[in-house]
Amino acid sequence: MNCSDVRDSIESYITDDLSDTESAKVAAHLAACDGCATAYEETRALVAGLSGIAESFVPRERFVPERPYAPRPVGGWGWRIAAVAASILALLAISALSVPAIARELPLPLAREIDALEQTNETLKEQVDELTVRLETIGGVEVAIVDTAPGDVAPEVAEAVKTLAMDFVRAQYSGDLEALAAMGTQRLRADLTAHPEDYLRARDAAVVFAQMTEPVDAGDGTFLIFVRLSDSADWVDSQYQEDFEIKLIDGVYLVDFMGMDA
Amino acid sequence: MEDHELVRRAQSGDDRSFATLVRRHERTLYATAYAITRSQWDAADAVQDALTDAYLNITALRDPTRFAAWVSRIVVNRCNGLLRRRSRVVPLEEPPEPQAFVWDGPEDGIDLMRALQSLSPDHREVIALRYFRDLKVDDVAAVLGCPPGTVKSRINRALASLQATLSRDHSAQEV
Ligand SMILES: [Zn+2]
Numbered sequence: 001m002n003c004s005d006v007r008d009s010i011e012s013y014i015t016d017d018l019s020d021t022e023s024a025k026v027a028a029h030l031a032a033c034d035g036c037a038t039a040y041e042e043t044r045a046l047v048a049g050l051s052g053i054a055e056s057f058v059p060r061e062r063f064v065p066e067r068p069y070a071p072r073p074v075g076g077w078g079w080r081i082a083a084v085a086a087s088i089l090a091l092l093a094i095s096a097l098s099v100p101a102i103a104r105e106l107p108l109p110l111a112r113e114i115d116a117l118e119q120t121n122e123t124l125k126e127q128v129d130e131l132t133v134r135l136e137t138i139g140g141v142e143v144a145i146v147d148t149a150p151g152d153v154a155p156e157v158a159e160a161v162k163t164l165a166m167d168f169v170r171a172q173y174s175g176d177l178e179a180l181a182a183m184g185t186q187r188l189r190a191d192l193t194a195h196p197e198d199y200l201r202a203r204d205a206a207v208v209f210a211q212m213t214e215p216v217d218a219g220d221g222t223f224l225i226f227v228r229l230s231d232s233a234d235w236v237d238s239q240y241q242e243d244f245e246i247k248l249i250d251g252v253y254l255v256d257f258m259g260m261d262a
Numbered sequence: 263m264e265d266h267e268l269v270r271r272a273q274s275g276d277d278r279s280f281a282t283l284v285r286r287h288e289r290t291l292y293a294t295a296y297a298i299t300r301s302q303w304d305a306a307d308a309v310q311d312a313l314t315d316a317y318l319n320i321t322a323l324r325d326p327t328r329f330a331a332w333v334s335r336i337v338v339n340r341c342n343g344l345l346r347r348r349s350r351v352v353p354l355e356e357p358p359e360p361q362a363f364v365w366d367g368p369e370d371g372i373d374l375m376r377a378l379q380s381l382s383p384d385h386r387e388v389i390a391l392r393y394f395r396d397l398k399v400d401d402v403a404a405v406l407g408c409p410p411g412t413v414k415s416r417i418n419r420a421l422a423s424l425q426a427t428l429s430r431d432h433s434a435q436e437v
Contacts, residue, residue: 007418008414010418011417011418043421046421049371051396052371053375053394055289055293055367056366056371057292057293058289058364059306060361063310063313
């Protein structure tokens with residue numbers, strides 16, 4: 001075995017992936033060659049370091065599988081707005097829940113994580129502050145509203161869109177298919193009839209409205225709004241997002257599309 | 263209980279067994295996703311989505327002893343999907359300190375992770391699968407869909423380049 005062969009085999013030698021014969025050849029070479037012995041020591045330290053940090057990452061988010069009302073692909077609107085709003089909400093999901101009024105309503109473990117975050121997350125809180133999050137009372141419930149597109153939509157329109165989205169979510173949790181149909185356009189009603197399971201949520205779960213984006217006017221009488229929700233059921237707590245397309249038809253706001261986002 | 267037994271139970275509908283698998287693998291899956299996406303937040307999203315995929319498709323895993331490689335592949339797929347999407351939007355700025363995760367390791371481990379983040383995507387991916395996920399070369403090859411020989415040489419090049427980065431950082435500190 002020459003030096004080049006040995007260098008190629010060092011990693012396998014360290015991780016014990018060589019046959020006994022090959023392993024013995026490498027060992028013999030290392031004993032006799034200073035250059036390869038140094039390379040071996042460096043690689044061994046590096047591999048040990050990498051293996052040693054694998055378990056060091058403790059994600060703050062508690063990973064829980066979604067229950068079988070599986071997320072449907074989000075489609076039908078500009079991916080750009082959707083992706084931006086999704087990433088903003090993902091950021092807020094971890095941090096801006098520190099709004100105390102919201103935190104109080106959340107299941108305990110999450111509230112505790114938020115407490116921990118509040119102490120450590122000054123930088124992130126500043127970023128979130130810049131996004132302007134404010135508490136707004138909609139239909140008697142306090143919700144954190146994220147200003148993704150300030151001034152885009154008239155206040156009374158925004159109010160109507162937000163109220164509709166919240167009523168829709170409530171009907172999902174109370175299992176009221178009739179109410180859902182009444183809040184939907186023809187397109188949504190057809191989808192609701194075909195896949196009611198996509199719209200119904202766990203009946204015994206308590207839902208919390210974590211955040212909402214300010215509605216965005218997508219033109220042609222369509223408004224986009226993203227609602228971040230948290231609920232808790234038997235063995236999981238989960239956070240997810242519902243993306244709405246809401247249309248104004250004959251003076252009435254109706255849900256034209258609802259998609260779930262993890 | 264070993265992974266493959268938990269997988270069998272999860273396949274017959276035992277959610278607690280699946281939850282145990284999640285607890286057992288989430289750290290190294292997160293580390294892998296973080297190495298690939300280089301974003302703490304994207305890594306969390308990728309792992310969450312991947313575990314949902316795994317949960318919904320667990321019965322499709324024919325050989326329960328391959329769970330570690332199987333779920334690694336799902337995470338790699340989710341990361342690549344996120345990276346494709348992210349290339350079209352303005353990514354969130356990464357904070358200097360970890361915020362989406364808590365560091366529960368040796369102090370110099372963070373430096374090693376930083377050095378790893380400076381490697382090419384191919385190299386980060388292969389290092390994460392091999393050392394974070396502790397997969398055999400054949401399993402890494404199966405996850406990435408390339409021959410084991412390619413994996414081996416990629417690992418060697420990745421380690422060399424990581425070594426070079428570390429000694430460069432080290433000598434920069436001494437100046
Ligand atoms: Zn030599």
